[in-house]
Amino acid sequence: MKTTLQVIHWLFVLAMPILLVGVVNRTKSWWAGRKGPRILQFAYDLQRLLGKRPVESATATPLFRAGAYVVLVSAVLATGMAPMLGQFAPVRFPHDFVVVAYTLGLARIALMVSAMDVGSSFEGMGTAREAAFSTYAEPALFLLIGTAGAATGMTSFADLIGHLHNTPYYAIIVAPLVLCLLILLQAEAARVPVDDPLTHLELTMIHEVMILDHSGPELAAMQFAAALKMTLYAGLIAALVNPFNPLTSPAACVLASFGLMLAVALVVGCVESLTARLPMRWVTHYLLIASAAALGCMVVVGLGAGN
Amino acid sequence: MNQLILAVLALVIGAGLCLLNLDNRVRAALGLCSQAIAMVLVWSVAVPVMMGGPDVAGGISWAYPIEAVHFRLDALGAFFLSWSLPMTLLGSVYAVGYLRKYFSGPRHVGVHFALLNMVALSFVLVYTGDEVVSFLFGWEVAALAAWQLVIWDYTNSKVRFAGFNYLVSTHVGLLFLVAALMILYTHSQSWAFGDIGRWMSGHPGTLRNVVFLLLVTSFGLKSAFFPFHSWLPRAHAAAPAHVSALMSGVIHKAGLYALLRFTLLAGKPDEWMGWFLIAFSVTSAVIGGLYTVGQRDLKRLLGYSSTENVGIAGIGIGIGFLGLSWDSPALAALGFGGGLLHVLNHAFFKCQLFYAAGCVYQIKHVIDMERLGGLFKLMPVTGACFIIGGVAISALPPFNGFASEFMIYSGLFSNVGMGIWAKLTLGLVAAALAFVGAVSALSITRAFGVIFLGNARDPRLPEGREASRWMLVPMGIHALGTVVLGVVPVVGFALVAHPVSLFLHAAPAGGGALDAVVGILTRIGLISGALAAVIVTVLWLRSRFAALSPRRNQTWGCGYDLPNARMQYTGAGFSTDFSQRFRNIMVLLKRQKAPVGYFPRDSYVITDCVDAVERRLYNVIDHGDDTAVELSEKMREDDPRLAFSAGLAAIVIIASLVLLAEGALQ
Numbered sequence: 001m002k003t004t005l006q007v008i009h010w011l012f013v014l015a016m017p018i019l020l021v022g023v024v025n026r027t028k029s030w031w032a033g034r035k036g037p038r039i040l041q042f043a044y045d046l047q048r049l050l051g052k053r054p055v056e057s058a059t060a061t062p063l064f065r066a067g068a069y070v071v072l073v074s075a076v077l078a079t080g081m082a083p084m085l086g087q088f089a090p091v092r093f094p095h096d097f098v099v100v101a102y103t104l105g106l107a108r109i110a111l112m113v114s115a116m117d118v119g120s121s122f123e124g125m126g127t128a129r130e131a132a133f134s135t136y137a138e139p140a141l142f143l144l145i146g147t148a149g150a151a152t153g154m155t156s157f158a159d160l161i162g163h164l165h166n167t168p169y170y171a172i173i174v175a176p177l178v179l180c181l182l183i184l185l186q187a188e189a190a191r192v193p194v195d196d197p198l199t200h201l202e203l204t205m206i207h208e209v210m211i212l213d214h215s216g217p218e219l220a221a222m223q224f225a226a227a228l229k230m231t232l233y234a235g236l237i238a239a240l241v242n243p244f245n246p247l248t249s250p251a252a253c254v255l256a257s258f259g260l261m262l263a264v265a266l267v268v269g270c271v272e273s274l275t276a277r278l279p280m281r282w283v284t285h286y287l288l289i290a291s292a293a294a295l296g297c298m299v300v301v302g303l304g305a306g307n
Numbered sequence: 308m309n310q311l312i313l314a315v316l317a318l319v320i321g322a323g324l325c326l327l328n329l330d331n332r333v334r335a336a337l338g339l340c341s342q343a344i345a346m347v348l349v350w351s352v353a354v355p356v357m358m359g360g361p362d363v364a365g366g367i368s369w370a371y372p373i374e375a376v377h378f379r380l381d382a383l384g385a386f387f388l389s390w391s392l393p394m395t396l397l398g399s400v401y402a403v404g405y406l407r408k409y410f411s412g413p414r415h416v417g418v419h420f421a422l423l424n425m426v427a428l429s430f431v432l433v434y435t436g437d438e439v440v441s442f443l444f445g446w447e448v449a450a451l452a453a454w455q456l457v458i459w460d461y462t463n464s465k466v467r468f469a470g471f472n473y474l475v476s477t478h479v480g481l482l483f484l485v486a487a488l489m490i491l492y493t494h495s496q497s498w499a500f501g502d503i504g505r506w507m508s509g510h511p512g513t514l515r516n517v518v519f520l521l522l523v524t525s526f527g528l529k530s531a532f533f534p535f536h537s538w539l540p541r542a543h544a545a546a547p548a549h550v551s552a553l554m555s556g557v558i559h560k561a562g563l564y565a566l567l568r569f570t571l572l573a574g575k576p577d578e579w580m581g582w583f584l585i586a587f588s589v590t591s592a593v594i595g596g597l598y599t600v601g602q603r604d605l606k607r608l609l610g611y612s613s614t615e616n617v618g619i620a621g622i623g624i625g626i627g628f629l630g631l632s633w634d635s636p637a638l639a640a641l642g643f644g645g646g647l648l649h650v651l652n653h654a655f656f657k658c659q660l661f662y663a664a665g666c667v668y669q670i671k672h673v674i675d676m677e678r679l680g681g682l683f684k685l686m687p688v689t690g691a692c693f694i695i696g697g698v699a700i701s702a703l704p705p706f707n708g709f710a711s712e713f714m715i716y717s718g719l720f721s722n723v724g725m726g727i728w729a730k731l732t733l734g735l736v737a738a739a740l741a742f743v744g745a746v747s748a749l750s751i752t753r754a755f756g757v758i759f760l761g762n763a764r765d766p767r768l769p770e771g772r773e774a775s776r777w778m779l780v781p782m783g784i785h786a787l788g789t790v791v792l793g794v795v796p797v798v799g800f801a802l803v804a805h806p807v808s809l810f811l812h813a814a815p816a817g818g819g820a821l822d823a824v825v826g827i828l829t830r831i832g833l834i835s836g837a838l839a840a841v842i843v844t845v846l847w848l849r850s851r852f853a854a855l856s857p858r859r860n861q862t863w864g865c866g867y868d869l870p871n872a873r874m875q876y877t878g879a880g881f882s883t884d885f886s887q888r889f890r891n892i893m894v895l896l897k898r899q900k901a902p903v904g905y906f907p908r909d910s911y912v913i914t915d916c917v918d919a920v921e922r923r924l925y926n927v928i929d930h931g932d933d934t935a936v937e938l939s940e941k942m943r944e945d946d947p948r949l950a951f952s953a954g955l956a957a958i959v960i961i962a963s964l965v966l967l968a969e970g971a972l973q
Contacts, residue, residue, distance in 0.1 A: 056857035059762055061683045063694070065857075069845045077838055093830050098716045099704065101741065103838070105748060106703040112752045113694065116876075118862045119681070119761025124876020127756065131749035132885040138745040139738035146720065146734020153722050202865045212863050217855060284888065291738075298731050305727035 005246055006090050008254055012235065012261075013079045017227030018043045020234060020265040024191075027269025042227065046220045054216030057118040067114025068218035074107035075225040075232075084235025085257050087162020088246040094155040097145050101138070104188070104232075107225060108134055115210035122202045126209035129280070133194070133206070136287035137187045143294035144180050147173070151301045161239045162246075169297075169304050176293035178237055183290040185233035185268070189226055192272040194283055204277070234264040311363070311378065314348040315431055317341050322424040325417035331410040335403050338420030342399055342427055346392045349431065356385035359805045364437065377499060379437035382805035383571065386647065387564050389802070391430040394557050394654060397781040399423045401549040401662055404777025405669060419459060425452040426558060433561050439488050439498040446484070446561070450477045453558055457546040469538075469545035476538035480528030487521035490514065500572060508574025515573065519580055522569050523587065529562030530617045531610075533591040537921035540602075543610030544674075548665020551606055552658040555613040560650050563620060567643075570628070571809060581628030588621030589739050594892060596743040599750040601886045601893055601916025603878060605664045605674045608754055612700060613657060615743060619702075619712065620649040622736065626718040627810060635723040636811045640821050643810050645714030647803040652707040652792060656699040659785035663693040666774040666782070667758065673768060676757045676878045683759040685772050688779050690759040692786045697751035699789045702744050705835030707789050710796030713831055714824065716740065753881045762872040794836045796828045879914055886916065894919045 022039035029036025038044075056064065078100045083089040089096070112130060115123040145160060151173070152163040164170055186194045190207030202209050211222045238260035244253035278286055321341020325334045352363055364379040380388070399420060409416050425448055432445025454477070458470035492498065494514070495506035507515055528535040543551040570576065595614030602608035623646025630639030666689040667682060668674045683690035699706035719737040773779060792799045804821055811821075849855075864870045886893055894917050902910035942949055 053855055054857040055860050057862040058859045059681070059862050061690075061760065063683065063760070065849070066842075066846055069849065070842055073838065073842050073845060077834075077841075091834075094827060095713065095717045095720055098713050099831070099834060102703050102709055102712075102744070105701065105744065106698070106705075106838075109698060109701060109703060109748050109752055112748075113756065113760070116752065116756030117760045119872070119875045120862045120864065120870070121874050121876050122863075122865055124756070124761075124881065127752065128876065128881040128884060131745075131752055131881075135742055135745040135749060135885070138741040142738040142741040143734065146731065146737055149720050149722070150727055150730040150734060155720060155722055212865075216857070217849070217852075298734065302727050302731050 001250060002088075005085065005088050005250060005254075009085060009088070009090050010080065012084055012258075013076065013228070013231070016231045016235070016261060017224060018046075020230055020261065021227050023262055023265035024269040024272065027266050028273050031270070031273035042223075046224060049215075049220035049223075050217050052216040054214075054218055056215075057120075057213050059119045060117050060213070064114045064117040064213075065218055067110040067117070068214060068221040070110035071107045071114075071225045072221040074103045074110065075228040078103040078107070079228045079232045079235070081157070082232045082235055083158035083161050083239050084232075084261075085246045086239045086242050086244070086253055087158050089156075089158040092156045092158050097157040097160070100157060100232075101141055104229070105134075105138075107229075111210060111222070114214075118213045120213065122209050123212060125203075126206050129206045130210060133187055133283060133287060136284050137184055137290065140180055140184060140287070140290035140294050143291055143298065144177055147177075147294055147297045147301055150298070150305075161236065164240065165243065165245075169300055172300050173297040174240060176297050177240055180290040180293040180297075181233055181237045181240065182264070182267070183287060183293075185230060185237070185264070186271075187287055187290075188233060189230035191230070191268055193275050193278045193286065196272075196277040199277070204280075230265075230268075231261070234261045234268075237261075237264050310348040310352045311365075311380070311431060311435060312367075314345040315428060317345045317348065318424045318428040318431070321345075322421040322428070325421040325424065327417070329417070331414075331416040334417030335410070335420050338417070338424055339396070339399055339403070342392070342396045342424060345427060345431075346396050349388055349392050352380060353385040353389045356380050357382055357389050357802065357805060373440055376441050377437040378435045378441070379500075380435045382809055383564070383567060384434040386651075386802060386806045387560065388430060388434040390651060390654060391434070391557050391560070392427055394658060394785075395423060395427045395430070395553060397784060398549040398553045398557075398658070401552075401665070401778050401781040402547070404775040404779075405547055405549055405665055407775065407777070419456065422452045422456050423553075426456070426553065430557075430561075434564065437500050439492070439500070439503075442500075442565075443484075443488075446565075447481070449558055449561060450474070450481070453477075453550070453554055456550040457542050457554075459547050459550065460545070463545075466545040469541035473538045473542040476528060476535070480525045480535070483521045483525035483528070487518045487525065490518055490521075500568075504572030504574070507569075507572050511575075511577060516577070516580075519573070519576075522566065523584070526562040526566045527587070529565070530559045531562075531614050532587060532617055532621065533594045533614055534920045536591075536595065536611075536614045537918055537924055539614065540598075540607040540610040540918060541921075543613075543661075544604050544607045548606070548661050548668060551610070552661035552665075555610065555661065556654040556658040559613070559617070560654065563617065563624070563646075563650055566624065567647075567810075570624075576628045576632050578629065578632040581625050581632055583625075584628055585622055585625035585736060588618045588625055589736055590618070591615070591621065592618030592743045593739055593746075596746040596750075597886075597889050597892055598916070598918070600746060600753070600882045601895065602750075603675050603677055603916075605667070605676055605754055605758065606661065608750060609657065609660050609664060612747060612750070613653075615747060616649070616653045616657065616700070619715065619740065619743070620646045620653065622646075622740065623649055623711075623715045623718065626715065626733075629725075629729075630718075630723075631810065633723070633725060637823065638718055638721050638723050639810055640807055640824055641714055641718035641721060644800065644803055644807045644821075644824055645711050645718055647806055648714060648796075648799050649708075649711035651799060651802065652699070652711045652789075655707060655785050655788040655792065656696040659692055659696040659782055659789060660700065662778065662782035662785065663689045663696065666778055669774045669778065670771040671768045673765075676754060678765040678768065679758045680764040680872060680875065681760065681762045686759075686774070688773055688783070690755075692782045693759060694755055695786050695789055697755050699793065701748040701751055703748070704831075705790075705793050705839040707792035707796070707799065709835065710793060710799060710828060710831055712740070712744070714828070717824075717827065749885065750882070753878055757876075757878040757881065761875045764872050764875065766872075794832060794839060796832050796835075797825060800825060800828050883914065892919065894922055 021042040026036050081091050081100050112127045115127045148160040151167045154160050195206040238257045242256045246253040324337040362381045366375050366377040369376050429445045429449035436442035454474045460466045491503045495502040531539040592615050595611050598611040599608050623642050626642030627639045699708040702708040702712040719733045896915045899912040900910050
């Protein structure tokens with residue numbers, strides 16, 4: 001059964017990025033009253049990009065192209081290790097969440113290096129923003145994990161998330177934790193209100209401006225990696241909410257997880273349709289909400305255990 | 308033991324020969340040879356001890372008042388000794404390349420190599436000293452040699468000032484150390500570490516706490532913890548690259564060694580010591596990290612990142628303290644193991660980064676990142692070493708920084724029995740550590756992106772490609788170490804396992820704690836290795852697709868067709884937005900002259916990230932100076948009341964200090 005779960009987990013890693021992007025775009029076009037692209041349009045886009053001969057900046061070094069694949073491989077590894085189905089992950093050992101977080105960190109530094117590599121002022125600007133905002137996002141994830149670890153007494157990522165359902169504080173802390181993860185999703189996967197993937201103005205972009213000079217297969221790698229990050233966080237939210245245990249009721253758990261991830265994409269799409277992106281100077285405050293939510297949960301857990 | 312004495316002799320004789328009236332090349336060769344001999348001799352003793360062999364001890368009779376000098380090499384000293392000497396040798400090899408243009412000139416280069424020998428000598432003395440005299444002697448040799456090495460370019464008054472600043476700071480640290488040792492001597496009536504240890508482990512209480520605080524202050528100054536770091540950015544910016552590398556990566560690790568040595572002597576520490584050390588280290592790590600962001604000078608940036616990294620190692624040591632005080636060998640093993648491994652890893656990647664900075668300086672003669680750019684194409688080896696070191700210093704897989712930080716995180720998230728608030732506090736520390744990691748990723752990307760990527764910003768800088776092989780080879784060896792310790796972290800752990808087990812003997816039942824760590828590190832190694840292998844495979848596959856080999860074109864300028872190198876994003880542009888949010892911690896000085904009129908002539912903006920502690924320090928000194936002058940003008944020197952009250956004040960202070968430390972007199 002574990003093998004089946006493994007296969008399903010990796011299917012999620014490969015297929016969900018495409019589906020989630022499709023659902024987000026469908027939701028947005030539904031709000032705008034358009035018919036919208038096919039759900040699988042992202043897959044066709046990737047296929048088209050893979051066949052294209054890229055154009056590279058004359059300034060670029062070999063690091064430019066290498067960066068795109070480092071981003072892709074790291075994102076696949078991180079998503080592969082994240083417990084998207086609740087108390088299950090293909091690879092798990094004590095403190096594996098550090099590996100997940102820092103592999104994403106490697107992806108980020110590779111992205112920033114390949115953006116800086118073309119010597120463009122716009123891409124430098126995007127890199128500076130990405131670097132600055134990530135310093136606000138990173139602690140939130142660790143605060144969340146610290147809270148879950150203290151509440152459950154577990155050490156591996158899957159156990160932390162899975163056992164949280166059995167703790168007495170679950171009903172209180174689940175909402176702030178989901179909010180925290182949703183904000184992290186918007187920051188890491190470059191969605192509104194942190195960043196707008198559809199903006200046409202380079203001055204207001206973060207992620208898109210960093211990949212302005214990427215084309216062909218490298219652009220496909222970067223875009224797939226961004227969608228993977230969204231999948232990772234959507235998966236974590238799904239695992240946090242999912243009431244079924246993958247080890248006892250696998251079918252229900254997988255279906256619930258699938259549905260919940262699509263629901264997260266729906267929420268992301270609705271947020272994107274109904275709000276504008278924040279001014280840059282407010283983005284840090286918005287990201288601090290994630291840390292504050294996790295800190296609040298920490299206090300709840302501390303007070304709860306004290307009594 | 309005999310090998311150690313021979314090594315000391317080899318280093319001293321080598322240093323003497325360097326000073327002889329010979330050709331500069333011969334002097335350098337003599338210095339290198341003597342260091343290589345000493346290294347092999349020391350290895351022959353230290354490696355067996357480090358891998359679990361019996362301690363090596365011995366003594367030499369000496370004239371009155373010292374009478375005897377005792378040496379003891381245990382696993383902790385052997386661990387530090389086994390990499391300090393080779394790294395000093397690599398630094399000396401690098402020095403050959405760095406100073407080569409002086410070899411044919413009139414300057415006496417031998418002095419520099421003699422001093423490098425003295426640095427190596429100080430390691431042998433400090434890491435093997437078993438009593439206070441030889442320990443302090445080695446400590447002082449290191450301080451003086453480092454000062455002399457820093458002021459290589461002594462004709463420059465800024466460099467002299469930086470050296471003097473370092474000299475004063477390090478001796479302020481010495482005062483605290485001597486104060487602590489005097490308290491210890493009055494109670495143990497002995498200079499031997501063994502006797503001091505017996506007293507310290509047997510008498511917990513106020514006095515031991517005072518000693519602990521004095522020692523932490525002194526060793527904090529040596530290792531440049533915040534807020535005792537103010538000498539560091541200046542010294543690192545002023546010194547030649549290999550000296551900065553050795554100071555940051557190797558020499559100042561003696562402070563952490565001494566902290567660990569006295570921890571071993573003190574037996575079971577109190578819980579507050581662990582929390583104090585963690586708080587102190589987190590502050591260092593966070594503020595050191597923040598300061599790296601605003602720097603223009605690459606070597607200053609790397610200097611601040613030393614403050615950050617000793618902070619990270621200090622967090623590990625603090626966790627170890629908590630583990631000892633809670634009788635949890637698993638936690639102690641993770642803490643001390645992570646701390647020690649981070650010390651070793653930092654030595655590898657920090658030297659590598661400084662060497663890369665030195666290579667840049669050697670070719671371009673500037674280290675100001677706003678004037679550089681596009682160096683990766685000219686200096687691919689240096690650039691590759693810099694980015695490997697940069698990824699490692701940001702603690703990202705697959706390089707070595709990740710392995711040690713993973714151990715520290717494991718300690719922070721460990722589920723050994725502790726109160727819920729302790730657990731949550733450690734969770735907060737983990738969040739701070741994550742913040743530090745993200746900040747150092749920011750500053751390293753900024754430095755690498757601005758200096759090595761893009762296009763050259765200043766066409767007036769000298770042309771030139773890679774630096775000499777004398778400099779590239781030591782840097783490459785360090786890079787190799789960084790990669791190997793990252794992909795096979797078990798190797799690093801094997802080096803620290805026996806030193807760590809020294810600490811566990813102090814705690815009951817320290818057996819299986821280390822095995823669990825090895826299991827985790829093996830997995831980390833496998834994952835890092837797999838990650839690296841997959842990335843390399845994907846890149847190789849990509850390069851096979853000739854049909855998809857790229858066409859070259861101009862960088863996309865968003866519709867603008869005539870971009871030039873000055874339009875690239877600058878280092879200041881990269882960091883100002885972030886630094887502005889922390890302006891309460893970092894002082895950002897801004898001088899500007901706005902353009903006026905239709906054809907403005909000279910307008911400029913100069914931003915400078917200066918050290919808040921140093922600024923405050925000099926403010927206090929300046930004001931103190933003024934106050935003293937005012938006071939002395941008011942008072943008449945021959946007034947007997949003045950002498951009387953001053954004497955009374957001194958007696959009250961001394962008496963209260965004694966009462967504070969000793970309790971009521973019997």
